[in-house]
Each structure stands twice: as C-alpha cells, then as structure tokens.
Amino acid sequence: MRPILVLIATSLAFSGFPFGFSYSPDEDVEVPAATRESLYAEHQRNGRYFNPWHPMPTGFIDLMKFVLSRSPFKSAGPPQVETIDNDGASLSGIAAQPEITWIGHASFAIHDGDDVVLTDPHFGKRALVPARAFPPGIPIEAVPSDAFAVISHSHYDHLDAFAVDNLPETVHWFVPAGLADWFRDRGRPNVTELDWWETARRGRWSITCLPSQHWSRRFGFSSNASLWCSWLLDSGEHRYYFAGDTGYFHGFAEYGRVFEIDVALLPIGAYEPRWFMAYQHVNPREAYQAFLDLGARYMLPMHWGTFDLTHEPIDQAAKDLRVVIKDEGVDPARAPILAIGETWKVPPR
Numbered sequence: 359m360r361p362i363l364v365l366i367a368t369s370l371a372f373s374g375f376p377f378g379f380s381y382s383p384d385e386d387v388e389v390p391a392a393t394r395e396s397l398y399a400e401h402q403r404n405g406r407y408f409n410p411w412h413p414m415p416t417g418f419i420d421l422m423k424f425v426l427s428r429s430p431f432k433s434a435g436p437p438q439v440e441t442i443d444n445d446g447a448s449l450s451g452i453a454a455q456p457e458i459t460w461i462g463h464a465s466f467a468i469h470d471g472d473d474v475v476l477t478d479p480h481f482g483k484r485a486l487v488p489a490r491a492f493p494p495g496i497p498i499e500a501v502p503s504d505a506f507a508v509i510s511h512s513h514y515d516h517l518d519a520f521a522v523d524n525l526p527e528t529v530h531w532f533v534p535a536g537l538a539d540w541f542r543d544r545g546r547p548n549v550t551e552l553d554w555w556e557t558a559r560r561g562r563w564s565i566t567c568l569p570s571q572h573w574s575r576r577f578g579f580s581s582n583a584s585l586w587c588s589w590l591l592d593s594g595e596h597r598y599y600f601a602g603d604t605g606y607f608h609g610f611a612e613y614g615r616v617f618e619i620d621v622a623l624l625p626i627g628a629y630e631p632r633w634f635m636a637y638q639h640v641n642p643r644e645a646y647q648a649f650l651d652l653g654a655r656y657m658l659p660m661h662w663g664t665f666d667l668t669h670e671p672i673d674q675a676a677k678d679l680r681v682v683i684k685d686e687g688v689d690p691a692r693a694p695i696l697a698i699g700e701t702w703k704v705p706p707r
Contacts, residue, residue: 392608397569401554406582407536409571411607414637424634429669431630437673439663440697441492446500448701449474456596456704458621460696461495463664464516464602466623467505470593473563476507476529477589477600477623480664482520485513488665491672495699498524506530506560510602511586512537512576515665522546532558532565536574536584554587566590568613570604572638588613596620596704599652603661605637606644610651621704622654627662627675635668642679646686649693657693658702 396411408414444459446467453469460466463485464478481498483490503526510516511534522531522544531541531549538551550558552567559565572586590613591598599613599622613619629641640648642659649657662675676695683690696702 394608394612397609397612398555401569402535402585406580407574407585408582409569409573409607412571412637414573416634416637420634424631427631427669429630431670431674434671437491437663437671439492439673439676440700441495442697442699444496444699444701446496449496449500449505450502455706456593457701458598458623458658458704459495459701460658460660460698462490462492462698463662464510464623464625464660465494466600466658466660467496467501468591468598470596473561473593474502474505475563475591475598476501476505476525478510478516478518478602479507479521479525480515480518481524482518485515485518485665485667488515488667491664491666492698501525501529503528506532506563508565508589508591508600509533509537510570510588510600511572512540512574512579512584513603514576515667516603517576519544530560532560532567532589534567534585534587536579540578540584552587553585562594564590564592564594566592569609570602571607571609572603572605590617590619592617599623599654601625601648603638604640606640606648610648614651614653619652619654620707621656621658622649622652623658623660624648625661626659626679627670627672628665628667629675630669639668642675643682646679646682646688646693655692655707656705659693659695663698 392411399410401407401410452472456470458466458468463480465480466477468475481494533551535553538549541549554569557564557566568588570586570588574584574586575581588602589600597619599619601624624645626642626645629635629639663672666672
C-alpha cells in the first residue's frame with residue numbers, strides 16, 4: 359500500500375475526485391437523459407462546468423474509502439513496459455505517410471505531412487506527486503517550433519507545466535474553455551480556447567473540441583472551473599480522435615455517426631477500482647467498445663505505462679486489452695499496443 363499522504367495528495371489533486379465536492383447543475387435545471395441531445399445541452403452554470411447527461415456520483419466518503427483501500431493486485435515485479443530509443447529527429451522532416459509516436463501516458467506526436475501535432479504533451483518528471491516510471495519517448499528538444507498541441511483538461515498528468523514552459527514559445531495551444539488565461543499567465547499567448555462543438559482552423563487542419571465524461575481540478579482553480587474535452591483533428595486527408603480522459607459514455611457513438619475517423623487514441627488505464635473510477639476512466643474492455651462505437655479504422659491505446667495512479671499495476675491495462683482483443687477475434691494490427699518511443703505508420707485507406 360502506498361504511503362497515505364501520497365495517496366491523499368494524488369487523489370485530491372487529480373486522480374479521482376475534485377477536492378471532495380462534485381458539481382451538478384441547480385436542482386431546477388432539468389438534466390437530459392444520456393441521449394444525443396444531452397451532448398449538445400447547456401454544460402456550465404454559476405461558473406462551473408458539468409456533464410449534463412450524468413453528474414459525477416461520488417462523494418467525499420467515497421474518496422476516503424478509495425484512499426484507504428488496499429489494492430487487490432499482488433506485486434509481480436517491475437512493470438513490463440517496452441521502450442524504444444527514439445531521438446525524434448524524424449519530426450523535423452515531412453512524413454509522406456502519416457505516423458504517430460507514443461511519448462508516454464496520453465502524449466502522442468502525430469506527424470502528418472509537414473505538421474506535428476502533440477496531444478496532452480507531458481515531458482516532466484512528475485504528475486504533481488507520481489513520478490514517471492519511464493522517460494518520455496522522444497526528447498522535448500525534438501519538437502519542431504511550428505508544432506501545435508491540444509490539451510484535454512487541467513489535471514497534472516495531462517497539463518504539464520514543464521512541457522508548456524519548455525516547448526518552443528511558437529507552439530500553438532488549443533485548450534478547452536477556461537484554460538487560456540493559465541497559458542497566457544505563463545507567457546504563452548499563442549493559445550486558442552474552445553467550448554464543446556466549436557471548431558478552429560490552423561492551416562489545412564480543422565480542430566474540433568468535443569465532449570468527454572470527466573471533470574477538472576488544479577491548484578489555483580475551483581472545482582470544474584475549466585472544461586474537459588476530447589478532440590477531433592482533421593488534416594483534410596485523415597481524421598484523428600483523441601479521447602483525453604473519459605469514462606465510457608454515449609458520445610462515442612455520436613462521434614462515430616458524425617465523423618469518419620481513421621485513428622482513435624483511446625485511454626485504457628487508471629481504472630481500478632471500478633466502483634470509484636468507472637465514471638471518469640474507461641477500462642480496456644470499455645475502450646474497445648468505444649473503438650467500435652467510433653467506427654474508427656484503428657485504435658492506439660494510451661493512458662497506461664507511465665504514472666502509477668490507481669490500484670492496478672501500470673502494465674495491467676495492456677495485458678487486459680490483449681485479452682479483450684483475443685476474445686473478440688480482432689486483428690491485433692487494428693489496435694497495436696505501442697512501446698514508449700515507438701512510431702507507428704498510419705496504413706493507407
């Protein structure tokens with residue numbers, strides 16, 4: 359069992375509960391059912407955001423129960439997470455065939471033509487409290503100055519102050535509502551803030567902010583004072599869906615209906631115990647179902663192998679996903695489990 363103080367600090371900061379206070383709209387506001395319409399419904403009131411289809415159900419007692427509970431997983435030695443040396447030099451060139459490099463956790467570098475897109479770039483040594491188990495898959499110095507990045511939400515394992523401060527000042531950041539001022543205060547004015555279903559253009563790219571089922575909290579912010587989201591990144595030739603952090607919800611089916619998606623970047627880790635984590639984090643089987651709902655050609659799993667956040671070992675998610683893929687009779691090439699630092703080429707249509 360981890361030291362209690364570390365667990366409490368981690369839990370309060372980002373892992374499962376917004377400082378003991380969930381938030382839902384006022385009682386006189388009708389909460390739509392989990393239907394298509396609820397994905398487009400009002401989702402901010404009194405300065406706080408919420409998921410209009412299903413408010414967060416857990417409370418402070420649940421948080422303490424999670425913090426004080428013991429993991430049912432027995433230690434099996436060092437985590438089995440493959441890593442590959444990658445100096446990132448290829449990012450400075452032109453990718454005739456789009457390729458994606460896993461940096462670790464929720465961080466990818468999408469190299470499409472002469473553009474590089476980063477998802478939740480994390481290059482720091484810690485996510486506030488938890489230390490990285492493995493170094494980033496590429497050095498931060500390899501990121502080109504004309505890259506752009508998307509941020510899914512404010513939690514410390516997704517919004518890394520070290521990366522923001524040390525990536526080139528010219529990187530263009532796309533962030534959910536409520537986070538732009540945080541970037542400007544750090545001397546990063548090249549930031550575009552979007553609400554759910556809003557789209558921005560950058561060259562040939564359209565970048566669309568989409569709902570996810572999560573929450574936000576960070577020191578200096580009130581609970582849910584900034585939005586959380588997923589992203590649809592459309593280069594004009596390929597569409598990449600980045601789920602960020604999310605529980606399983608009906609949004610995946612809607613995105614599969616609205617968009618033709620080539621590659622879905624989906625979280626699979628930080629999911630145990632389910633009674634506490636299910637609302638905010640999919641498990642590997644739910645991630646696979648999300649992949650089906652999205653109708654994507656390929657799935658790249660993420661959000662595992664880097665930070666020890668919940669009860670399961672950091673390599674357990676990949677093991678569980680392999681079982682799901684085998685049980686479902688899926689071609690493993692459609693859901694490759696990358697090594698940290700590995701570059702995967704997007705197959706042609």
